[in-house]
C-alpha cells in the first residue's frame with residue numbers, strides 16, 4: 001500500500017497543496033486531477049521519491065521511502081512528462097536497456113502492443129512525438145512493478161492508442177497492481193478514484 005501522509009508542497013513561494021493525505025491499495029486506480037499548474041506533476045514526483053515534500057511523508061508498505069528505497073525502486077514504474085528514453089537508440093535498444101535479460105520474445109510483444117513493429121530499428125529521435133511516447137509506454141507491457149505512476153501517459157497518443165493503454169492499466173489493477181496517473185483526458189472508467197488539487201494559493 002502507498003500512503004501519502006499530510007503532504008505539503010510549496011513551489012516558487014506558492015503552496016500547491018497542504019496536509020494532503022490519501023492511500024492507494026492493491027487493485028486501485030487513482031487519477032490526480034486539477035487545472036494546469038495545480039501541482040499534479042509535483043505530487044507525482046513526491047510520490048515517486050524524486051523530490052521532497054516541505055512537510056509530510058510518503059510510505060510504501062508501511063515504511064518511509066528513504067527507509068524502503070531499494071524495495072520501492074523495484075516495485076515502482078515511473079513514466080514522467082518527458083519520455084525518459086535515449087533518443088539516439090532505437091525503440092528495440094531502449095526496451096532492451098530497460099528490460100535486459102535476453103527475453104526477446106517479450107520485447108517483441110511489447111513493441112507489437114505499443115504499435116512500433118516496423119519502427120523498431122529507427123533511432124528514437126527520428127520517430128514522431130506519439131511514437132516516441134509509445135516507446136516509453138511499451139514498458140507497460142514489460143514491467144513487473146506493482147505500482148505505476150504515470151504523468152500524462154496519453155500526451156500525443158491517438159484514440160486507438162489511448163484505448164489500448166487504458167485497457168493495459170485496467171488489466172494491471174485487475175491483477176492487483178496500482179496505478180496513479182494524471183491526464184487531462186476524460187477516463188471512461190467508473191472505478192477510477194479522483195484526487196482533485198484545487199487552485200494554488202498565493
Ligand SMILES: Nc1ncnc2c1ncn2[C@@H]1O[C@H](COP(=O)(O)OP(=O)(O)OP(=O)(O)O)[C@@H](O)[C@H]1O
Nearest residue numbers: 011012016034035036037038039040041042043182
Ligand atoms: N522546480 C520548480 N521550481 C519552481 N516552480 C515549480 C517547480 N516545479 C513546479 N513549479 C511550479 O509549480 C506549479 C505546479 O506545477 P506542476 O507541474 O506540478 O503542475 P501540473 O498540475 O502538473 O500542471 P499541468 O497540468 O500544466 O501539467 C507551477 O506553477 C510550476 O511553475
